[in-house]
Amino acid sequence: MSDNQPQGNYYNKYESKNIIEKRLMQGFFNSIDRCLDQIKFQRVLEAGCGEGHVTDYIKRRYKCTIEGFDIGEEAINKAKRYFVDIPFYIHSIYELPYEEEFDLVVCCEVIEHLEQYEKALEELFRISKKYVLVSVPREPLWRFLNLCRLKYVKDLGNTPGHINHWGHKEFKRLLSKYGNIIDTQSPLPWQVILLEKR
Template sequence: MNTKKTEVFQPEGNYYDKYHSTNPIVKWMMKGFMNSIRELLEATEIRFQQVCETGCGEGEITSFIKKLYPEAEIDAFDISRKVITEARERIKDINFYIGNIYTMEVYNGGGTRVLAENKYDLVVCSEVLEHLEDPEQALKNIKELCNENGFILLSVPKEPIWRICNMARGKYWKDLGNTPGHIQHWTKKKFCRMVVNNDMKIVSVKTPFPWTMVLAKKG
């Protein structure tokens, strides 16, 4: 795998628990987000057997996909030891690891290994790329995890709507609405262009407010 050296820094993302928010607007947004995941995956008419989520956070998306495909074997990793510990305690039928998207090295207490290339028929990377200094290297690594017919599900905040929404609710005015830790910003068009430029073929695009969500395959 054409990974970067292990000294490349992968920052931790934001772990605000929007999935269990009682705010009606946030609940509406998350319902649209999860429905878009389901619709994109079900449209493939494939029963995914080998799944990997990179930057899985609290494991909410991982768990959602497991409910859609209970027969699937799922590996999921995140750079944060804290959220992986919490995910392991809550969700028992998924293989959770501490890991780095730049190296694809994962650790589960029994040692470190590199995730296998060409193994997975679905790789998920949701709300991760905007935190990375080198998102294109991450995309290359994600692509190499997929088998020949594998799918890649990506989502990022849709700009400038994301920052406008933050400012509308009085957040992050000093940073013009930019969420702390977001160092990459894409419109729908620019994000899709980056995906295609990294030798992926876009299958479908959805825009659950306020995200861009792309289902792609190897080019």
Template sequence: MKEIDYSNLKATPEIEDFSGKYENTSFISKYLVDSYFKSVDKLILKANKIESAHEIGAGEGRSTMRLRKTIPNLTASEYVDHLVELAKRNNPSSTIFQESVYSLKYQNSSVDLVFLLEVLEHLDFPEVALAEIKRVSKKYLILGVPREPLWRFLNMCRFKYLNHLGNTPGHLNHWSQKSLINLIEKNFGKVVAVESPIPWTIVLAEKKSIDK
């Protein structure tokens, strides 16, 4: 069987537009997004001695702006060209660069905490991505995905994507809280804390050392 060169894989097909993802000004949307980042902040506080952190899949950098309030020295990356430039404009004092989640630029065990927020559900090879994140992470991962089947149910309640049974275009993978924890513990390390802001699951995981 021919071996796949994952370093050349595209992280996200350019079929989706994530711009404005965190900018919806409706009361409900703003409340949900605020709850999401409050949950992320709670998980950050449970991680010990964080001196370096890196966000993968930053999009246009709106999430980076939020995360920097808690971790000022955060670096970030994005795969799609034009989104990298937008992220840089939105975070002029931060180091932001282009990379694929399948081929990260950091050295082995060089970043205390890695963020992967609303990215994993878009990937063709989530296990490969987690293995690469495990390589560069020194200790922690904070990862967030839509909570299924709640995500699709809520989409249908607002008459969105009915032809796809509520599935958001571009969502290739779907996890309940239990299945997400199983995936992360198999491919990264132990899940030490979970937050469940509607309609997401966000986890803090501690890297499993090689000798465990």
């Protein structure tokens, strides 16, 4: 496993008490809602679920059957403690033990960490029956905002572990190779794209 492979959240933005971060996270979840409100789904998988916050949000908001996985044992153990009614597993995103069995596959804040992000995307689309939702930081805005708050200055605002950086057009171009784009959202400072499998 690469040192850059994410294992949970580098910084737990989901539980932040900071009012600005809470508003940013609300914008992120609102964007997920705007995408998912357009489609019908029942069985969902979250890939790279970390401590399970997005998994739990989707379960509560959409009353669906959902499970999550991450490569990090510590993150999965936390997810199991936090959200006891959701099944969580340890898997590599590159070799998933599923067939084409999920109506929706969700992958938030993961592929910016992956050396083999195209292999990961192939797996996500392989196991989806119809839809895939992916989010990543919006660059270069992400790094600029980190610099504004004097974070990761020696790395020019790059969050530790982020090895891939996409602007909006580049990210859409990448994902278009795998599916048809249904919707794009740009909650500050992310980009969220919903696709339908071809």
